[in-house]
């Protein structure tokens with residue numbers, strides 16, 4: 001499976017992937033998924049939001065067990081984020097058939113569309129639409145960097161954008177969703193375990209800081225006469241680091257826009273985006289409040305105006321405790337060497353986080369020795385990938401077989 005999937009959307013120079021929603025690379029990934037489904041005799045379907053499903057048994061029977069992830073990527077992303085969950089799903093099914101498992105519940109494998117949001121700027125579009133967390137009207141207004149709207153992109157790829165919207169009947173048929181994903185940090189590397197179980201997705205959000213000063217000549221304007229918004233911005237970046245360290249959280253200014261953006265001009269505007277995530281709401285609030293307080297004080301000191309706007313926010317997602325405990329029980333029992341499975345929180349969003357509002361949901365993480373993610377350096381060893389497949393097979397067997 002990897003041999004067929006690895007060349008799709010790969011950029012030769014850096015080795016990173018560009019598999020954006022509704023592009024040619026996305027179509028190739030979808031063709032691969034359909035071929036994997038059909039070669040196993042699974043029923044293949046695409047839902048109204050462009051998510052792909054492969055079914056063993058009749059989903060209309062209800063109480064289905066679904067696994068899978070996504071095949072799209074961030075710009076110059078790695079090979080494992082998303083595809084590991086889909087490849088492992090098919091491999092786990094093969095393993096169960098090899099074991100002669102008898103299924104008592106329908107089993108589905110899913111490829112959620114546009115998880116990374118690399119093209120239209122919003123993550124988890126396919127699962128958000130299905131769960132009713134994004135309306136068709138909102139989705140129709142999404143536009144990519146070239147001015148192409150989501151409906152136009154979907155139509156160009158051969159899908160009907162008028163059909164998109166909430167799909168409660170589909171979700172009502174799912175009794176459990178388990179997403180396997182490469183870990184996007186080093187927690188498993190530090191504990192020395194190949195596989196972990198997710199406890200929660202940290203609350204996270206994005207805040208835009210607009211520092212407005214006065215454009216002027218970089219050579220002739222005395223320092224004392226300047227209203228340079230770059231200075232309070234720089235101090236705010238440092239404050240974000242300090243506040244995050246104090247709260248045991250993370251905070252990042254990863255994107256900045258400067259006007260007029262000239263080498264020889266004092267800027268008139270510096271607009272920076274803060275991304276912050278923490279284990280709980282209290283700590284996240286403490287970080288953002290602290291950063292904003294520092295930004296206001298420094299802006300005032302430099303005679304610069306400041307506006308802060310929250311652009312997006314996702315509250316904490318606690319995965320279903322009963323399902324999580326069931327996974328831990330299944331993975332801990334009668335193996336030759338019982339698997340030790342740490343329970344970990346994560347700062348990254350996932351389709352599983354979206355679905356958890358409607359369906360009992362759990363996640364399995366596979367160790368990433370570098371901890372690097374959203375980069376070609378993201379990795380997992382073959383042994384750990386196999387451990388992930390076997391863990392997922394055990395989980396599916398425990399949930400869906402006699």
Ligand SMILES: [Zn+2]
Nearest residue numbers: 081082115181
């Ligand atoms: Zn992912």
